[in-house]
Amino acid sequence: MLLNNVLCRTAATAAACTTTLRFCVNGNQSLLCPRAIPFSLPIQRQNNLQYLAKAFSSLNGKMVKQGPRPLVICGPSGSGKSTLLKKLFKEFPDTFGFSVSHTTRKPRPGEENGVHYHFVSVEEMQGAIEKGEFIETAVFSGNMYGTSKKAVENVQHQGKVCVLDIEIEGVKQIRNSDRLNPLLVFVNPPSIEELERRLRGRQTETEESLQKRLNTARKEIEYGTEAGNFDVVVQNNNLKQAYDDLRNFIVRELETQQGEGINVSLNRVFDE
Numbered sequence: 111m112l113l114n115n116v117l118c119r120t121a122a123t124a125a126a127c128t129t130t131l132r133f134c135v136n137g138n139q140s141l142l143c144p145r146a147i148p149f150s151l152p153i154q155r156q157n158n159l160q161y162l163a164k165a166f167s168s169l170n171g172k173m174v175k176q177g178p179r180p181l182v183i184c185g186p187s188g189s190g191k192s193t194l195l196k197k198l199f200k201e202f203p204d205t206f207g208f209s210v211s212h213t214t215r216k217p218r219p220g221e222e223n224g225v226h227y228h229f230v231s232v233e234e235m236q237g238a239i240e241k242g243e244f245i246e247t248a249v250f251s252g253n254m255y256g257t258s259k260k261a262v263e264n265v266q267h268q269g270k271v272c273v274l275d276i277e278i279e280g281v282k283q284i285r286n287s288d289r290l291n292p293l294l295v296f297v298n299p300p301s302i303e304e305l306e307r308r309l310r311g312r313q314t315e316t317e318e319s320l321q322k323r324l325n326t327a328r329k330e331i332e333y334g335t336e337a338g339n340f341d342v343v344v345q346n347n348n349l350k351q352a353y354d355d356l357r358n359f360i361v362r363e364l365e366t367q368q369g370e371g372i373n374v375s376l377n378r379v380f381d382e
């Protein structure tokens with residue numbers, strides 16, 4: 111509706127159109143213009159009627175569904191998902207956005223509400239599930255987890271690759287729906303023994319939760335390494351090698367998407 115208004119106004123003056131565009135960029139960006147921020151600078155600089163009309167018609171055709179494919183990263187607790195993602199976000203600060211899940215587990219020291227998770231009560235989580243707010247949910251090690259539609263939309267509206275760090279049951283739900291069409295990465299630990307060493311070394315788990323995680327890990331590794339279940343299996347024996355493998359896979363995929371006309375930043379910050 112608003113887009114049509116904007117296009118109609120291209121018949122009016124460039125100044126009037128620029129005003130409308132600014133309103134869209136600043137005031138209604140999440141609804142209408144997922145790529146409004148990258149467009150805003152050249153458009154405002156040029157203040158050019160023709161350019162504005164072109165920018166809007168291409169936005170019109172491409173909105174939301176043409177964003178980069180989300181990235182799902184899955185693997186047993188302690189396999190190295192957070193460690194690898196931290197490196198990825200650091201090297202590509204403009205590319206990725208994290209889908210902040212809901213969970214009923216308690217925060218660990220250093221974890222922030224709304225950043226690492228939305229920490230909620232069981233009642234709140236059940237209420238949100240009943241209202242249909244989630245794309246997928248699962249129970250893991252006695253706690254509930256879920257990806258809300260809003261968490262994914264928040265990232266997609268910025269034109270970034272939405273990264274979901276989720277366990278196997280959630281992955282199955284997403285694979286069975288046509289909703290996200292994500293790239294699927296499985297992070298595989300060298301062995302259960304090494305996984306246990308790493309989890310103990312992290313010092314975040316009680317003995318009980320550690321045992322639950324190790325029990326689940328066996329089934330996860332079986333599913334994760336079965337041919338066809340994931341697009342790539344990143345073997346995390348050596349962190350540097352695992353990161354290189356992950357980065358190379360993702361860069362290759364995103365370059366392919368760029369070749370298909372998807373607008374996604376691959377700006378890199380090199381470690382000194």
Ligand SMILES: Nc1nc2c(ncn2[C@@H]2O[C@H](COP(=O)(O)OP(=O)(O)O)[C@@H](O)[C@H]2O)c(=O)[nH]1
Nearest residue numbers: 187188211247248250255256257275276277280
């Ligand atoms: N299905 C699903 N799994 C999630 C979600 N958020 C986190 N998880 C998974 O839940 C598991 C436990 O996560 P967490 O308690 O943070 O422990 P950690 O992975 O050992 O750091 C991990 O396998 C996460 O990938 C979610 O929204 N949905």
Ligand SMILES: Nc1ncnc2c1ncn2[C@@H]1O[C@H](COP(=O)(O)OP(=O)(O)O)[C@@H](O)[C@H]1O
Nearest residue numbers: 187188189190191192193308312346347348349
């Ligand atoms: N290749 C590796 N070699 C040794 N330790 C690792 C490696 N990858 C990750 N770790 C360590 O293992 C622990 C678990 O990693 P983490 O990223 O928290 O796993 P996840 O997010 O999958 O639960 C952390 O203490 C991390 O520093």
